[in-house]
Amino acid sequence: MKSTRWIFLSLTGLALLLTSAYALVASKTFRTAGQFFTFTQGKTTGTTLGGYNLVNLAMGRTAASTAVPNQVLALILPCDYSAANLVVYDQSTVSIVATVASASALDTIVQAVTNRDNQVRFLAQFQVNPNGSAANGLLGGYLTVAGRIHANRTNGCPEAVSVNLDYDRNDISFGDRDVPRSVDPDPEPANLRTGLAHCLGVIDAVQNGSTNTILIPFGHLSIRRAQP
Amino acid sequence: MTGKKFILGGAAGLAVVTALSVWAITASPIPVRTTVLLTGVAQRPLTQRPTIDVVPLSGGTLVNLAMGRRIGATNFPEQVLALTVACDLTTANLVIFDQSVSNTIATVATNVSFDFVQSQILNPVSAPALGSTNALVRFVARLQILPSGSSSNALLGGVLTVAGRAHRDTGTGCLAPVPVRLDFDQYDPTLLDKIVPNGKDKVLAANTARTGLAHVVGVLDIVADYLTNTVLIPAGNINIRRSAEIIK
Numbered sequence: 340m341k342s343t344r345w346i347f348l349s350l351t352g353l354a355l356l357l358t359s360a361y362a363l364v365a366s367k368t369f370r371t372a373g374q375f376f377t378f379t380q381g382k383t384t385g386t387t388l389g390g391y392n393l394v395n396l397a398m399g400r401t402a403a404s405t406a407v408p409n410q411v412l413a414l415i416l417p418c419d420y421s422a423a424n425l426v427v428y429d430q431s432t433v434s435i436v437a438t439v440a441s442a443s444a445l446d447t448i449v450q451a452v453t454n455r456d457n458q459v460r461f462l463a464q465f466q467v468n469p470n471g472s473a474a475n476g477l478l479g480g481y482l483t484v485a486g487r488i489h490a491n492r493t494n495g496c497p498e499a500v501s502v503n504l505d506y507d508r509n510d511i512s513f514g515d516r517d518v519p520r521s522v523d524p525d526p527e528p529a530n531l532r533t534g535l536a537h538c539l540g541v542i543d544a545v546q547n548g549s550t551n552t553i554l555i556p557f558g559h560l561s562i563r564r565a566q567p
Numbered sequence: 568m569t570g571k572k573f574i575l576g577g578a579a580g581l582a583v584v585t586a587l588s589v590w591a592i593t594a595s596p597i598p599v600r601t602t603v604l605l606t607g608v609a610q611r612p613l614t615q616r617p618t619i620d621v622v623p624l625s626g627g628t629l630v631n632l633a634m635g636r637r638i639g640a641t642n643f644p645e646q647v648l649a650l651t652v653a654c655d656l657t658t659a660n661l662v663i664f665d666q667s668v669s670n671t672i673a674t675v676a677t678n679v680s681f682d683f684v685q686s687q688i689l690n691p692v693s694a695p696a697l698g699s700t701n702a703l704v705r706f707v708a709r710l711q712i713l714p715s716g717s718s719s720n721a722l723l724g725g726v727l728t729v730a731g732r733a734h735r736d737t738g739t740g741c742l743a744p745v746p747v748r749l750d751f752d753q754y755d756p757t758l759l760d761k762i763v764p765n766g767k768d769k770v771l772a773a774n775t776a777r778t779g780l781a782h783v784v785g786v787l788d789i790v791a792d793y794l795t796n797t798v799l800i801p802a803g804n805i806n807i808r809r810s811a812e813i814i815k
Contacts, residue, residue, distance in 0.1 A: 449617035483728035485801035556730035
């Protein structure tokens with residue numbers, strides 16, 4: 340009888356240990372729509388880039404290409420928020436095909452919310468990785484991203500909630516807002532969202548063989564549902 | 568005779584252009600009084616339930632911390648935040664300028680990168696005092712916070728990414744103010760560039776001229792009353808005003 344209890348306690352302990360380990364190492368990939376307001380030398384007005392434009396450049400295609408709609412921008416976040424990566428996620432092959440930018444620093448703070456998920460606020464400094472081809476590509480740059488996400492109260496993992504529940508009183512003053520489908524097309528319904536963020540930065544890119552520095556004085560990121 | 572006149576004119580022109588260029592490159596940037604209002608969010612210390620506090624930080628707050636004083640100190644009103652940007656736009660520093668001695672006494676942050684696009688004269692403004700027409704420079708800069716202060720109150724580090732616009736003298740390349748009523752831009756609302764109200768970060772002179780506006784996101788590591796904390800800055804506004812306010 341006593342040994343049965345010990346076996347039960349050991350198995351429970353093991354399960355807890357495995358759960359904790361999972362929470363520590365597990366990462367989730369979230370479809371993330373992007374809208375980037377930009378200035379470049381030689382243009383007298385600002386222009387807007389969508390997340391798909393960055394995806395195209397990262398994959399060596401012309402920025403405006405619509406040839407591969409299943410490749411979309413996504414954000415990878417582990418449950419312990421020790422890292423963050425902006426990636427190109429291929430929804431048809433369910434795989435990551437390129438890493439657009441990696442966070443060199445990620446600071447987070449947590450707010451407990453009664454009867455709801457915790458809210459995690461973060462500030463991430465992303466370094467843009469070289470990707471693409473000689474004609475069209477991303478050469479470098481950085482994005483400083485500030486945002487908020489919902490986090491499971493038990494294991495801390497980021498998770499999506501109904502869009503109706505995803506709001507914060509500081510969204511307007513911080514410049515956090517959803518990205519319209521017209522700017523970054525999304526084949527999936529946008530009824531779930533993990534959080535919102537905004538960013539400032541610079542991207543060095545080559546487009547149709549011409550190299551240019553793209554200032555991003557403001558951008559919006561809509562962190563949506565987890566991908567399979 | 569005509570040839571001599573052309574030679575004389577050419578030589579004089581060359582001398583002026585050379586002198587202006589050398590001056591523009593070698594001239595020490597003048598600190599421009601800069602008012603700041605940051606919205607910080609920080610983890611509330613010593614609580615069982617994780618809680619976020621919203622912490623407004625003004626330029627005066629940053630100055631106090633950098634000088635080792637308490638956040639709310641008011642005993643050195645002449646020490647103010649200022650921005651120095653090289654006329655060739657290679658460097659930008661956030662500094663503390665002491666108006667009583669007309670001198671820079673500390674550097675709060677220094678740029679690790681400064682990217683810009685220029686000559687986009689979207690709102691051409693005549694600046695008669697400068698003898699030239701302004702150009703507009705749009706920039707995104709990454710500023711590294713330098714450690715400063717004391718063991719009780721200090722800035723330990725951090726980074727501020729600043730995006731903004733500033734008027735520039737087309738002759739020297741240096742940043743130059745224009746009358747406030749002429750300092751507007753069609754993209755200000757989109758980019759959340761707005762005025763820091765006078766009461767939010769103290770100023771000593773009327774706001775009659777301004778060099779530009781900017782906004783910021785970043786993170787600050789601070790010590791306030793011996794408590795170390797990380798303050799995320801999801802939003803903030805910067806008003807780049809004019810040097811006349813600090814150089815009397």
